[in-house]
Amino acid sequence: MTTHVLPDSLAEIRDEFLELPEADRLQLLLEFSNDLPAVPARYDEHPELRERVAECQSPVYxxxxxxxxxxxxxHATAPKEAPxxxxxxSILVQGITGLTSDAVLAIPDDFPQSIGLTRAVSPxxxxxMTGMLRRAKRQVAAKRAA
Incomplete structure (x- = not known):
């Protein structure tokens, strides 16, 4: 049984949100949206490696x-029109990159609900975000098993 432990990288992001008044959390989310790292150019020729996140209304891969x-x-892509x-x-990319596969698989599934935005953004x-995390964990498990 995997123990669900929030890695330090995601705990720091969560704490950064929770330290702010609720009214200011959307501004921090906007800052994260501006900091989404670009997908490495080596994937430009391989769209088949990008997995669409069906739970997102916007095209997120x-x-x-x-x-x-x-x-x-x-790595993730999301349109600028969907901040x-x-x-x-961006939160997930920055929080997951650099973790071990075990650490990723141990991220609690409810992490998206824990960052203090459930009243600021729609369910x-x-x-x-929960769909992005679920897909990331599934891909990690599949790649580890391969």
């Missing part, structure tokens, strides 16, 4: 890399 040491890198969704993708958007 994720790619997970797991290297030989089991270290994870997450909330893009912010959630549909939180469900989109």
């Amino acid at each position: 994720i790619i997970i890399d797991v290297d030989d040491e089991g270290m994870v890198a997450m 909330t969704t893009r912010g959630f993708a 549909l958007r939180i469900a989109g």
